[in-house]
Amino acid sequence: MSEQGSVVVTGARGYIGRHVVSALLDAGRDVVAVVRPGRAEGVDARARVVEADILSPGFDVAAIVDTRTAAFIHLAWEDGFSHNAPSHMRHLSAHFNLVSAVAEAGVPRVAVLGTMHEIGYYEGGITAETPTNPRSLYGVAKDALRRSLLLHVAPKVEFTWLRCYYIYGDDRSNNSIFTRLLEAVEAGKPSMPFTTGKNEYDFIHVEDLAAQIATVALAEGVVGVINCSSGVPVSLASRVEGFIAENELPITLEYGAFPDRPYDSPSVWGVADEIADLMASRPL
Incomplete structure (x- = not known):
């Protein structure tokens, strides 16, 4: 076990999660990769994999975090590409309960994946202070989780909200x-x-995004909403x-066969000054 402590990543088998796990391992960190039961295949073999239904009622966070856990990165989410799936709202309380329990277990740093869809219709550069007005169930659920965790968890731990944009x-x-x-x-x-x-839109390659997420999650003293984006x-x-x-x-x-979605903005991007400074000053 590294003297730095382990990093727990939920959604470790997901599109973003697999790359975050590898980025952390490449940086020499011990990683606990949390996946759904039966979903361990494809996770970086250097990680310790834990199969668990983390959103089930009564789930005990002791199965994935302990006194050696240095950071918890919560990426798990269902139906992320289906913006109006009812599951976003059905699972909202379970996400809140999970992250709250992790904070109460004494994990010092907690990072949770957000989305620019929390903002809703907006034109221009998005900052941490940009008002939110989501127009999809996905955006509504993420925004509600962000607001509730900032009130309930942020006073107890170093908490970061990783606001992501468009990924390829x-x-x-x-x-x-x-x-x-x-x-x-x-x-x-x-x-x-x-x-x-x-x-x-603000496009970012998934490997660049993974490096940003890993950097933010490990950056002691950095808290609040952080744009994980290209800024362009x-x-x-x-x-x-x-x-x-x-x-x-x-x-x-x-071109023009499908209408543009009513909640998509004509031009929107994440103001990336803070993440650029972090990537330069605190490389993995």
């Missing part, structure tokens, strides 16, 4: 537009229905066309 990379493992492009090509489709593509708005069309070119995909986009 490792595209066989998610359910994004990039995944759907690959699937369309495999199905032999020459084109794919698309929105106007004009909206500008790029049009959806540019990023997707770039993906098609980079991977030499024989497919075109049918």
